[in-house]
Each structure stands twice: as C-alpha cells, then as structure tokens.
Amino acid sequence: MSEERAFNFSAGPAVMPLPVLKKIQEELLCLPGCGASILEISHRSKQFGEILARTKQNVKDLLGVPDNYQIMFLQGGALTHFAMLPMNLLRSTGKSGNYLVTGNWSKKSASEAKTQGKVDVVWDGKAEGYVRKPTDDEIKLTDDALYCYFCANETIEGIQYPREPKVDVPLICDASSEIFSRPVDIEKYGVLFACAQKNAGPAGVVLVIMRDDFVEMSGDDLPSMFSYKKLAEKDSMLNTPPTFGIYSMALVTDWLKEQGGLEAMAALNREKASLLYDAIDGSNGFYRVHGQKEYRSVMNVSFRTPSEELDKEFQEEAKKVGLTNLNGHRSVKGERASIYNAMPREGVVALRDFMVDFAQKKG
Ligand SMILES: Cc1ncc(COP(=O)(O)O)c(C=O)c1O
Known part of the structure; x- marks a missing residue:
C-alpha cells in the first residue's frame, strides 16, 4: 500500500478527523506553554488540569449534560463497564437490570452483568438474527427494574435505535459507536457511556456520564478503582487517567464544535x-x-x-x-x-x- 492515507472504514479503532491528527502531530513534541509533550507531563499539572476541564466542558456543551450528572473519563474499555455498572448499581440496591438484547454487544453486556446481580433480559432479537430493535410496546419491564439497558447502535450488525426506547425507568445506554453522531436527551438516562475509539478519539479512554443518584449507589465495599462514587469524587483522577486519550478527546470535541x-x-x-x-x-x-x-x-x-x-x-x-x-x-x-x-x-x-x-x- 502507498504512503498516502486511504479512506479507512474500520469499525474501531477508527478514522479520526484529519485536522485533529494534524494538531496532535504539531503539538506532540511540545504542547504550547509546556516545554514537553502531552505524553510527558503530570496529570496533576496545571496544563493537564485545563485540558481535562476543557474536555468536560465540551462534552457538556455538545450533549447538553445537566448539572446533576458527572462526566468521567475512565479506563478498561467499554467492556469493563459492562460489569462495573451492575457491580455498582445492582449489588447495593438488590434491584434488577433490565436488558434489551439486540445484537452482539448488548448480549455481551447482559452476560457480564449476570456475574454481578439480578439481570432480566426483557427482549431478545436473537431468534430473528438481530435485524431490528424492539418497539416500545414490546418492552415489558419487571417490577423491580432499576434501569433499562440498551445498546444505541449495534456496531457488528449495523442496527440502530431511531430514538431511545420509551420506558418509565432511567435508561443505561452503551453509545460506543454513535456518541456525538446525533443529539441525545441526557435527562432520560441514568448512565450513558462510550469507549472513545470509534467516534470520540483513540482507544484507552471511556466516557461515562452518570446521574448523581446513580453515582451515589456504589457500595462502600467496592475496591476504589471499581467504584464510580470514588472515581467521581476524584474527578477521574483516583490514579493516573488516560491523559493522551483525554487530550485527543478535547481536540475531537473542539473539532465537533467547529463543525x-x-x-x-x-x-x-x-x-x-x-x-x-x-x-x-x-x-x-x-x-x-x-x-x-x-x-x-x-x-x-x-x-x-x-x-x-x-x-x-x-x-x-x-x-x-x-x-x-x-x-x-x-x-x-x-x-x-x-x-x-x-x-x-x-x-x-x-x-x-x-x-x-x-x-x-x-x-
Ligand atoms: C457498541 C460497542 N460496545 C462495546 C464495545 C467494546 O469496546 P471496548 O473494546 O472498548 O471494550 C464496542 C467495540 O468494540 C462496541 O462497538
């Protein structure tokens, strides 16, 4: 293959905006005002603090995130959060996570959740070959449902909810392959999360937007890195956060605003x-x-x-x-x-x- 950039249709990690890649290239050796690369500075530095704050503000502005939600930049890929969400939400409350299984990713999430608490798969499209999403009438939640989980866009099958399901409990959404591709009404969500490597930046950072009352549900017995409450209290900096990923997300979200x-x-x-x-x-x-x-x-x-x-x-x-x-x-x-x-x-x-x-x- 030639040295020229192709049109890359990869599902993820995926194409990044060219102006963002150019900016990264331009600043890689020396972040303005820093005398060092983003790869070389402390996450506790003033410069990184500003980048984190900017990324958060961009996410807030773009998605219209209300003040009673925490915006976190975490690690472990989306898959970690498939288990961590029920670990934080179901164990302490004893309630059920209701799952809509519409393809490989929501199926995987439900199966990870089962290791952590009560899970009810309330709709499953497997028999039809995962070719559609449920209609609102087909969704029958259990009486003890804490949340209704769905995958906004099944990356593998290529099927997407035209709009979020209408239910009377908060939604949890895996938005990994559609985050920032269209507006969403965050107030319907208890949690919206997405790995970055499709529409928001490079692999290594996961955006988690979580309503305060959901953050508060984390049990005190959890190890700190597995507790959303502790991660939120420390503004995603309980340990070294994925600094390069967050910086790249700042640039991607700057670019989205410009568009x-x-x-x-x-x-x-x-x-x-x-x-x-x-x-x-x-x-x-x-x-x-x-x-x-x-x-x-x-x-x-x-x-x-x-x-x-x-x-x-x-x-x-x-x-x-x-x-x-x-x-x-x-x-x-x-x-x-x-x-x-x-x-x-x-x-x-x-x-x-x-x-x-x-x-x-x-x-
Ligand atoms: C919708 C969806 N959820 C979850 C994942 C898994 O993400 P990760 O590899 O970051 O765990 C992917 C893609 O790989 C995905 O497309």
Missing part, C-alpha cells in the same frame, strides 16, 4: 448513510443489508454481495483503490462500512461510486 455541533453532524451523517443505502437499494438485489430498513445504522452500514467469493473480491478490489477495512465482522460476514463523524463525505462518495461500478460489472 456546528451535533445537529450539524447528524444531518451530515444521515446524508452520508443515504448515499450508501440508496446505492444498495438501487442495485436490483445485488447488495443486501443485514438489518431491517427502519433500524439501519447511520454509522455502520452492514451489507453483502450475492456470494462469499464476491465479498472477498469486493474487499480486495476496494483496497486497491484506497477503500480499506470493509470486511464485515466474522459473526455477520459480508461487508461493513463504518462511516463515523470523521469519515469525510468524499470517502463515502468514493465508496458509493465503487459499489455502483462493482454491481454493474458483477451483477
């Missing part, structure tokens, strides 16, 4: 996704999408050609013209184009043109 915020991102994301879905729908059945139409993901377009041989050829040919990492997840197969915020419209247009051409030649 016009989440309404503007949402409009662009919808337009980018329609370019691909329109090409698929116009291919006379050559391409097929994994999920049902009203649940198609705006972030991860999961589709396939008529055969596994053609899938292979599609990915090889695409790579030759600089369209990379289009392979689907091993459990779904076919192709997956992840078109997060940082994927430029030109990249999506290039892929759309390639798809149309490939279908014409092979169909």
Whole structure:
C-alpha cells in the first residue's frame, strides 16, 4: 500500500478527523506553554488540569449534560463497564437490570452483568438474527427494574435505535459507536457511556456520564478503582487517567464544535448513510443489508454481495483503490462500512461510486 492515507472504514479503532491528527502531530513534541509533550507531563499539572476541564466542558456543551450528572473519563474499555455498572448499581440496591438484547454487544453486556446481580433480559432479537430493535410496546419491564439497558447502535450488525426506547425507568445506554453522531436527551438516562475509539478519539479512554443518584449507589465495599462514587469524587483522577486519550478527546470535541455541533453532524451523517443505502437499494438485489430498513445504522452500514467469493473480491478490489477495512465482522460476514463523524463525505462518495461500478460489472 502507498504512503498516502486511504479512506479507512474500520469499525474501531477508527478514522479520526484529519485536522485533529494534524494538531496532535504539531503539538506532540511540545504542547504550547509546556516545554514537553502531552505524553510527558503530570496529570496533576496545571496544563493537564485545563485540558481535562476543557474536555468536560465540551462534552457538556455538545450533549447538553445537566448539572446533576458527572462526566468521567475512565479506563478498561467499554467492556469493563459492562460489569462495573451492575457491580455498582445492582449489588447495593438488590434491584434488577433490565436488558434489551439486540445484537452482539448488548448480549455481551447482559452476560457480564449476570456475574454481578439480578439481570432480566426483557427482549431478545436473537431468534430473528438481530435485524431490528424492539418497539416500545414490546418492552415489558419487571417490577423491580432499576434501569433499562440498551445498546444505541449495534456496531457488528449495523442496527440502530431511531430514538431511545420509551420506558418509565432511567435508561443505561452503551453509545460506543454513535456518541456525538446525533443529539441525545441526557435527562432520560441514568448512565450513558462510550469507549472513545470509534467516534470520540483513540482507544484507552471511556466516557461515562452518570446521574448523581446513580453515582451515589456504589457500595462502600467496592475496591476504589471499581467504584464510580470514588472515581467521581476524584474527578477521574483516583490514579493516573488516560491523559493522551483525554487530550485527543478535547481536540475531537473542539473539532465537533467547529463543525456546528451535533445537529450539524447528524444531518451530515444521515446524508452520508443515504448515499450508501440508496446505492444498495438501487442495485436490483445485488447488495443486501443485514438489518431491517427502519433500524439501519447511520454509522455502520452492514451489507453483502450475492456470494462469499464476491465479498472477498469486493474487499480486495476496494483496497486497491484506497477503500480499506470493509470486511464485515466474522459473526455477520459480508461487508461493513463504518462511516463515523470523521469519515469525510468524499470517502463515502468514493465508496458509493465503487459499489455502483462493482454491481454493474458483477451483477
Ligand atoms: C457498541 C460497542 N460496545 C462495546 C464495545 C467494546 O469496546 P471496548 O473494546 O472498548 O471494550 C464496542 C467495540 O468494540 C462496541 O462497538
């Protein structure tokens, strides 16, 4: 492969905004006013304190986070929080975590949660092959539900909630593959969390937004690094936080503000996704999408050609013209184009043109 940047459709870690990468490159040896790199300064330094405060403020502004929520930058990837959330919330309250299982990630989360407390899977899309989300009428919560857990966008299957489920308990949302891609109404949430490496920065930092009463539920018997209460009390600095990840998230969120915020991102994301879905729908059945139409993901377009041989050829040919990492997840197969915020419209247009051409030649 050449030295030039390709259009990278990886599901994660994924493409970052080019201006952000350039800024990191520019500041890597010497952060202005610091005489050292972000990689070399103390997390207790004034400069890092300012970066942490800026990142928090950006998250607050972009998502409209109310004052009674804590914004934390934690570690362990999203997977750690699959277990840590019920560890903090279910053990101490004895209540049930109600889970909507709509694909690989929510399934994994429910199974991790079961190691920590009472879990009720109140809807499971497995029998249908994880092709849709439940309708509000299908969600029947248990009487002892503390929260209703859902995965906003199933990265692997490419299915997404058009809007959050309507329930009468607080929501917990794994927003890993859609954070900052559209506005959300945080007040409906007890917790919203996301690993950074898809839409918010590099791997190594997890954004956790948690309502104060949920933070207070952490049992006193928990080890400190596993207690949201203790982590929140120390402003994510109980130990050394992922400083580079937080710095990068500051730059990504600065960039998002410059782009016009989440309404503007949402409009662009919808337009980018329609370019691909329109090409698929116009291919006379050559391409097929994994999920049902009203649940198609705006972030991860999961589709396939008529055969596994053609899938292979599609990915090889695409790579030759600089369209990379289009392979689907091993459990779904076919192709997956992840078109997060940082994927430029030109990249999506290039892929759309390639798809149309490939279908014409092979169909
Ligand atoms: C929706 C979703 N949740 C959780 C994860 C797992 O994140 P991590 O690898 O940071 O644990 C991923 C992706 O890898 C994901 O797409």
